[in-house]
Amino acid sequence: MRTHALIAATLGLSLALPVAAQEADERPTPNSVVEGATADEWEAISANDLMVMRLADDAEGNRREVVIQLMPKPFSQGWVDNIRLLAETNFWDGTTVYRVVDNWVTQWGDGEDDKAKAKPLPEGIKVVPESEYVVGDQPEDDHCGYHVCPANRQIKLSEFRTIEPYGTGAISKGWPVAVSGNQVWPTHCYASVGVARDLTPNTGTGAELYTVIGHAPRQLDRNIAVVGRVIEGIEHLSTLPRGKGGAGVYADDMERVPVQWVRMAGDLSEDAHPKFEYLATDSASFTEYVRVRANRSDGFYQVAAGGVDICNVQVPIRRIKAAE
Amino acid sequence: MRTHALIAATLGLSLALPVAAQEADERPTPNSVVEGATADEWEAISANDLMVMRLADDAEGNRREVVIQLMPKPFSQGWVDNIRLLAETNFWDGTTVYRVVDNWVTQWGDGEDDKAKAKPLPEGIKVVPESEYVVGDQPEDDHCGYHVCPANRQIKLSEFRTIEPYGTGAISKGWPVAVSGNQVWPTHCYASVGVARDLTPNTGTGAELYTVIGHAPRQLDRNIAVVGRVIEGIEHLSTLPRGKGGAGVYADDMERVPVQWVRMAGDLSEDAHPKFEYLATDSASFTEYVRVRANRSDGFYQVAAGGVDICNVQVPIRRIKAAE
Numbered sequence: 001m002r003t004h005a006l007i008a009a010t011l012g013l014s015l016a017l018p019v020a021a022q023e024a025d026e027r028p029t030p031n032s033v034v035e036g037a038t039a040d041e042w043e044a045i046s047a048n049d050l051m052v053m054r055l056a057d058d059a060e061g062n063r064r065e066v067v068i069q070l071m072p073k074p075f076s077q078g079w080v081d082n083i084r085l086l087a088e089t090n091f092w093d094g095t096t097v098y099r100v101v102d103n104w105v106t107q108w109g110d111g112e113d114d115k116a117k118a119k120p121l122p123e124g125i126k127v128v129p130e131s132e133y134v135v136g137d138q139p140e141d142d143h144c145g146y147h148v149c150p151a152n153r154q155i156k157l158s159e160f161r162t163i164e165p166y167g168t169g170a171i172s173k174g175w176p177v178a179v180s181g182n183q184v185w186p187t188h189c190y191a192s193v194g195v196a197r198d199l200t201p202n203t204g205t206g207a208e209l210y211t212v213i214g215h216a217p218r219q220l221d222r223n224i225a226v227v228g229r230v231i232e233g234i235e236h237l238s239t240l241p242r243g244k245g246g247a248g249v250y251a252d253d254m255e256r257v258p259v260q261w262v263r264m265a266g267d268l269s270e271d272a273h274p275k276f277e278y279l280a281t282d283s284a285s286f287t288e289y290v291r292v293r294a295n296r297s298d299g300f301y302q303v304a305a306g307g308v309d310i311c312n313v314q315v316p317i318r319r320i321k322a323a324e
Numbered sequence: 325m326r327t328h329a330l331i332a333a334t335l336g337l338s339l340a341l342p343v344a345a346q347e348a349d350e351r352p353t354p355n356s357v358v359e360g361a362t363a364d365e366w367e368a369i370s371a372n373d374l375m376v377m378r379l380a381d382d383a384e385g386n387r388r389e390v391v392i393q394l395m396p397k398p399f400s401q402g403w404v405d406n407i408r409l410l411a412e413t414n415f416w417d418g419t420t421v422y423r424v425v426d427n428w429v430t431q432w433g434d435g436e437d438d439k440a441k442a443k444p445l446p447e448g449i450k451v452v453p454e455s456e457y458v459v460g461d462q463p464e465d466d467h468c469g470y471h472v473c474p475a476n477r478q479i480k481l482s483e484f485r486t487i488e489p490y491g492t493g494a495i496s497k498g499w500p501v502a503v504s505g506n507q508v509w510p511t512h513c514y515a516s517v518g519v520a521r522d523l524t525p526n527t528g529t530g531a532e533l534y535t536v537i538g539h540a541p542r543q544l545d546r547n548i549a550v551v552g553r554v555i556e557g558i559e560h561l562s563t564l565p566r567g568k569g570g571a572g573v574y575a576d577d578m579e580r581v582p583v584q585w586v587r588m589a590g591d592l593s594e595d596a597h598p599k600f601e602y603l604a605t606d607s608a609s610f611t612e613y614v615r616v617r618a619n620r621s622d623g624f625y626q627v628a629a630g631g632v633d634i635c636n637v638q639v640p641i642r643r644i645k646a647a648e
Contacts, residue, residue: 102559103514130626166629190427190539199623215514215539215635219620222627235426235566242559296543299523302454303546305490311539
């Protein structure tokens with residue numbers, strides 16, 4: 001017999017609660033809170049922050065497209081600028097996904113070991129200092145800047161309790177971040193996109209990127225630039241065969257998955273241009289969504305945790321339906 | 325150019341450090357500590373705790389075998405007993421992997437929705453009460469029972485700081501657990517194996533199992549029985565196509581992956597019988613391994629976290645090589 005209720009426990013926002021569970025229990029779930037949010041609680045994501053990566057079709061001829069949302073100011077902006085430039089100059093066209101490590105990352109780019117053969121970077125690529133991994137010196141009265149909002153817009157940090165060495169979890173304008181003293185930095189969570197690099201003090205350019213396909217590697221926070229997250233098509237990267245070469249690089253170059261092209265969404269034709277919105281993280285529904293996530297009490301849960309890991313607070317994001 | 329150092333940051337124990345990184349930096353890494361452990365610090369895993377699941381070959385004809393280590397006493401023993409009985413009576417032979425949800429779980433078993441058609445369970449399957457999700461009433465002086473060990477064998481809980489609502493992380497005889505007051509329970513981490521079930525107060529039998537293929541869903545702790553972990557072959561479950569039916573169940577039954585058989589390792593012939601060992605979690609090398617994981621300072625890391633999430637402390641496990 002298939003057990004329904006682990007199914008009901010699924011947190012993926014695209015998955016409706018099974019009818020049986022809805023009938024059995026009317027207590028709110030994260031999904032039901034998101035479904036009940038009003039239209040004005042959703043905010044459109046700018047085309048300037050969306051990047052689309054088209055991989056070669058899969059073996060059955062199915063299209064594989066990955067949509068990445070880039071981080072907003074003030075986080076990692078040096079690398080984000082480089083990434084926009086790389087997309088606008090078609091740098092990634094003809095590169096590959098060349099490394100996949102289970103419970104770690106999927107990585108793509110030129111992937112050429114020999115510097116003499118490496119694909120040249122476009123002019124204007126910046127070298128970004130390590131200091132930009134963190135945003136510091138935040139004025140203490142900037143209460144609604146990006147980690148603490150006042151009164152009715154407040155997201156209580158206590159509801160995002162997280163591992164102290166990794167900082168206190170918070171949500172800033174739709175993004176998970178960590179806060180410690182007057183410093184704030186973006187966190188590595190599942191589907192986060194980061195900038196691969198050489199040993200310190202190298203910080204990477206943005207030309208080689210990875211996404212997290214396992215448990216949040218929070219030890220990388222403040223050591224690598226987080227520049228965005230995959231918001232659609234993560235399965236095209238997370239289901240790829242794991243690499244059997246050194247460090248999970250594909251042993252045979254034939255295993256590499258061709259990247260046909262990467263474009264900023266605004267540079268695609270109108271019909272190919274994906275549009276998304278996210279549940280505003282200063283909305284009443286988002287606050288309720290976090291409260292319910294931290295205190296699951298629907299028919300599946302017997303014990304509520306009373307808190308939630310910052311990487312288990314996925315910000316609700318959905319496609320904007322085309323007008324009829 | 326391929327960037328070497330994100331590669332160097334890979335924590336998978338099967339991956340050696342790249343030569344370049346080794347030459348550049350002799351500071352210890354989790355891998356180097358494990359490689360330096362002495363033979364007597366490794367403990368064999370009993371065949372009575374190992375279960376092997378053979379899936380149908382993949383499209384290229386490659387064998388797919390998954391090895392699961394079952395949890396030791398005192399955790400989840402009612403379900404573990406059921407699981408041994410199910411394996412010994414060949415219950416899973418001819419069942420399927422029927423549900424795969426990205427960043428959540430891969431689930432297998434009979435997968436039959438209609439109770440009238442469900443595969444009958446063997447005689448002797450127990451109904452396990454919810455109270456067994458947690459091990460409570462531990463004597464306060466049982467300091468080396470399974471969460472705090474004295475003096476030179478001590479694993480400092482402070483090095484496993486974790487999210488308070490999810491309990492304090494600790495390691496018990498090779499397993500990640502959470503501790504709160506006098507209660508201890510096994511944690512949901514990547515590759516954990518748990519018992520799918522219906523709504524509370526149903527606790528599941530063990531006939532339908534899942535493994536975690538994403539960020540640790542710690543909210544399930546104390547709500548579902550964790551019974552073990554995948555120690556080899558997780559990629560055969562984590563790379564499967566995600567289900568597109570309701571709640572990630574495969575929409576078309578043809579997509580289901582046949583389970584050819586599941587057996588306890590001791591019931592396999594000697595040459596098919598996998599043998600593993602783990603780095604004893606009361607060994608000096610394990611303590612050093614945790615310290616290094618919590619304080620990464622090799623050539624890749626600029627900022628050490630000073631702590632580590634319990635689900636990022638993967639206990640080192642390796643195959644025992646056959647005698648020459």
